[in-house]
Structure formats: C-alpha cells, structure tokens
Amino acid sequence: MARCRTKGGKRMKQMKISEAVVRRLPIYLQFLNELNKREVQTVSSQDLGQRLDLNPAQIRKDLAYFGEFGRKGIGYDVVYLIEKIRQILKLNQTLHVALVGAGNLGHALCNYNMYMNDNMKIMAVFDALPSKIGTHINSLTVRPMQDLKQLVDEHNIRIGIITVPAVEAQNVANQLVEAGVEGILNFAPVILKVPEEVRIHHADFTRELLSLAYYLDYEGEESL
C-alpha cells in the first residue's frame, strides 16, 4: 500500500514494498533521530551504511521506493528524511493502542508509554483478573475484558498489544480481533492465529534469545 512515483512524477499506488524494506525503516528513523539530536544536518547513504552495518546501495534503494529524498552530491537532509519516513510509517497521526495484560511487562510498556514515540498512545489497559481491575497504571485505570469492544470503538483504537501469559494469548487475540483492531503486537511466547486481514507482529523475546544462543561459540564441542 505504498505510494511511489512514476518517472514523470505522477503518483502510483500499490507497488509492493518488501517486508525487509519496511523493517529497516524504523532503524533508519531511530538513527536519524539521534543525528538530529546531535544537530547533524546532512547524512549520506555511506554514513548510514557504515553506522548501521548495511550496504549504502541498499539504503538508497529502500528510500527510493518512496520518493526522491536525497540530493545528488550532497546526501540526505536529516530533518527532511525523518519527516518523510514518519509519513511513510504513518506516524503523523497518533495511533491509538490498547494493552491487554496488566502484569509486569504491561507495566513496563505503559511506563514507556512510547515516550519517544509521541505518535502512539496507549488509550486503555485491560486485564482478566478481578484483583487487577480498577488499579491504576500511571493515569490509566485497568479495565475488565468486557469493556474491550466499547473502548476500542470509543477511542478509535487500531492496535492491540498482548502481554498476557501464553495460555491466554490466543483467547485475547480473538477478542481483540472481534473488537476490531487492525494490528496486534504479541509478546506472549506462542504462535497466534488471526484472520489474514489483521496484521500480527511478534515481540517474543524468547525467540530472540534462542536464536542468539545458536550463535554462541561452542565450548564443549558436541556432536548431534
């Protein structure tokens, strides 16, 4: 659902952008924000590539999918490129988020409250445990699951974050889908099934940890 330009500059919708490209955009944005904070005005694909361990040609190509953001002989204007990437990722509208699971991890995420992402806002927190309901996390009151649909509608919530234990995650996902969210970020260590029109991303750190383990050097050389 990206918009690109034909040679003539006319806009052309729907030119399939690969997932790999989309996943790099937040990385670019993160580093560009750092550069901006350091008041760096301009950056080349060379510089970016060096810092991010990516091929400069790849970076140029990634950005070129969405428009001509750079200047030949000069590089990219940091502020301008930040603005453009924010547009691509639709970060100029504030995205409303519901968080389900007021446990430790849920608390952590609320505290973050996307402090660096002014563009995403947790609007409501839910939990199934009666003991949790009514308690406060920052300025939010933990709500029972029955209120989910109503609050999703009311606050125009488009994303759900799942921070419940693994056994409940699928059930919660179903309820989020039912309530009408368009995307889910799942922290529980299980594979969830959702209708294909709902986008699901996994933030399951156990996966990261396990794949990390693979890359550790052998110590006690063992055979399979």
Added chain:
Amino acid sequence: MARCRTKGGKRMKQMKISEAVVRRLPIYLQFLNELNKREVQTVSSQDLGQRLDLNPAQIRKDLAYFGEFGRKGIGYDVVYLIEKIRQILKLNQTLHVALVGAGNLGHALCNYNMYMNDNMKIMAVFDALPSKIGTHINSLTVRPMQDLKQLVDEHNIRIGIITVPAVEAQNVANQLVEAGVEGILNFAPVILKVPEEVRIHHADFTRELLSLAYYLDYEGEESL
C-alpha cells in the same frame, strides 16, 4: 557453525546456515512443545506449515540442514524433533545470563525467569542507580556495575540482556563486552556498536510497533 552430514553420513562442519533458517527454529520448537503438551506423537511438514503459515518444503529443508530427523511416509516424531532442535540451539546446557537494568522491564524478564526455558538462567542483575542496588528481584540481589566483570567470570555468564534507558545502552554494551559476554540481547531503542565477535540481537519493541503501523490500512488517504 552447524554440523551437517555428507551423503555418506559423515559429519561435516561449517556449512553456512542462513539467519532466516536459524530464526525459524525457535518457532518450530515453540509449536512442537505445544504439540507435545497435547501428547501429539507425530507431525508432518504439511501440518507444521499450515499452522505456522510456512511452506512445508521450506520446513523440511530447514530441518534437513541439520540431519535426517523425519521418516518418509510418516512425518516427524515430536519428542525426537524437539530434542534435536534443542541440541541445535544448544539448549541442553544451561546458558547463564546477566541482566543490566533493574527497571520495570528488567523486573518483567526476571519474573519470566525464562520459566519456559529451563535452559537459560538469569544469574545476576545489575543497575547503575545506588537506590536500586541491594534491592531484591525474586531471589537475586541487584548489584552495582563494578561487580559485572567479576560475576560474569564467576558464573560463566555468556549472554547479557540490556534493559536500561536508551542513552545508557551503548555504555552498558561496552561494559558487557569488556566483561566477556559472547552475546547481547538489547531491549533499548538504539543501535549499538559491538565488536563483530560479539553477537547482538535486538528485542526493541518500538521497531516492531513502527513497522506494524506501516501495514495498517489507510483511513485518511494522504499523499506524500
């Protein structure tokens, strides 16, 4: 650093396994564990593919990099395959982990204490804040950063987890490297530079959230 077999069955070290393959192994393992809990004995690549939204041929190929784990006409024995994947990911040894950052997220991870991963154990927790030092998280006492190197040596800690604020993350990474960890799992929303012999994985949920935002359907069609 994978071991494979030549046709004749002799072992052959070093046949480059792609990162994509390694990242799928934990997913297989996760689902196989579920099947095992449900006392399912056998599973086909067909079944797995359906459930995990992956191509069955891909799954067979992934597994075949490491050995012949299946039986033609039958499929894979769930228990046996779990065991094999655990070996590949080196989960049969208990991996010792240090966690730096006793904030909310650090607490959450300690509570997890890898409950489902008996194979990883957080051996020590560190923080820079004097107010945090000496406090307890479960059975662990929060230690000052000065103790890092000593405890890494003492407990044979091979992995460091970073859950400190973004601005401190690079500094902490440096200290972890200095202390001798082989891998780092970074939760802070920054790009870290580490020597190439140290493996670094990112569990930065803001990235996941931003790329998720990209895939939400447009509402107020805006042009770039």
Added chain:
DNA sequence: TAGATTGTTAATCGATTAACAATC
C-alpha cells in the same frame, strides 16, 4: 499394495549489491 511424506535437486523468485549516468 496404495497412500503419505520425507529429503533433495532443480526451477523460480526476490532481495542485495555493483556500477554508473545524472547532477549538486
């Protein structure tokens, strides 16, 4: 045996990288 399913080779598809004209 017939049906199912693996492991593996070959074909396809897609992503990364190199190279270079355009231009600041």
Added chain:
DNA sequence: TAGATTGTTAATCGATTAACAATC
C-alpha cells in the same frame, strides 16, 4: 571544474518453492 553522492539499471547472490524419487 573536480569530487561527492544520489537514483536506478543490471548483475549477482541467496532464499523459497515445486517436483519427485525413495521409502515407510
């Protein structure tokens, strides 16, 4: 102008998928 760096095309590389013989 000379040097730098983009946007983009072409070349390369690698990953996914299809197909099928082997075999349970």
